[in-house]
């Protein structure tokens with residue numbers, strides 16, 4: 001049971017402190033008690049009063065406060081909760097933690113606690129990448145401190161890169177997973193995601209492919225794993241690092257991708273993000289095709305199997321199947337057609353026209369389409385799209401599995 005557990009939330013002084021409100025609210029909705037310590041710098045961004053109203057508890061700010069010490073001493077406070085969470089964890093707080101400084105209530109509690117600690121770093125990208133912070137982060141990890149984020153994206157300072165504090169819902173999920181490892185929305189569920197392009201060989205040195213970077217599919221797989229799913233990523237050739245904790249099956253051609261997907265059934269959710277090449281060369285040459293005096297080359301192409309359509313008509317069809325539709329015009333109409341033709345439950349449609357920056361970019365603006373309607377989601381990072389999508393899909397799973405028909 002998650003309800004009845006308690007968290008000591010230490011709020012550092014960064015612009016991301018405003019997200020602490022939402023985090024406290026989310027924790028409270030799960031029945032988790034939230035004790036709060038704010039650093040002096042945090043009080044520049046959020047007020048103890050607003051946090052006290054949300055948490056329903058006194059917010060602690062000063063180390064030397066006689067009334068507080070009488071009610072609950074700082075050592076007692078550091079041990080009163082099941083988990084200590086630092087969000088946002090600024091570069092300064094991380095440095096103090098790494099070096100064992102204890103010159104205010106937050107750092108004293110962190111040094112005195114005997115409970116697991118989770119930190120959600122938030123800082124400018126250069127500060128995050130500074131060798132001092134890198135060393136401090138490593139020291140904290142070596143000491144068993146858990147991290148959530150930082151995420152990559154646009155930052156309050158206008159720069160782009162890793163350093164954004166994870167979204168409150170992500171921090172909540174991490175907290176839940178630490179308080180009760182079995183309680184995540186996709187615990188015990190298997191999710192298969194396809195990502196990236198496929199390569200269709202012409203001869204031993206040439207192929208047909210497309211511009212898909214795989215970023216959206218990888219983000220979806222990371223989100224699925226974060227929500228507790230046993231996640232398999234069937235990936236075409238991409239320039240992305242394999243995500244931690246996810247089984248990645250590398251494939252090249254559409255036919256290999258199909259075989260790999262079928263081998264992963266049964267699964268609970270399948271998401272087909274891959275930009276599968278529609279055609280392949282009918283006869284792949286075994287030797288390199290030579291050019292000869294300006295003459296043209298005719299390639300005969302045949303259609304590739306439709307992986308998504310094959311899986312939706314498979315006898316082991318996953319409970320929830322999602323297709324992607326990369327369109328350049330009449331997005332809604334084409335996506336709805338695709339939903340019906342391919343018999344999937346949802347289509348995530350996006351506009352990949354020139355200038356949208358979706359292909360290869362870090363942002364995406366998608367339309368979430370089901371038979372009951374179309375939702376246009378605001379532009380957000382591909383990681384955020386992944387998380388929002390996986391949260392939605394988790395809500396569509398029938399708790400006890402598929403009813404027998």
Ligand code: C5P
Pocket residue numbers: 194254272273274275276277278304305306307308309322323324325326338
């Ligand atoms: O290419 P198309 O627009 O038809 O792709 C729509 C969806 O179908 C995508 O989710 C894509 O991953 C999937 N697809 C597939 N196998 C194909 C073609 C598309 O799984 N051969």
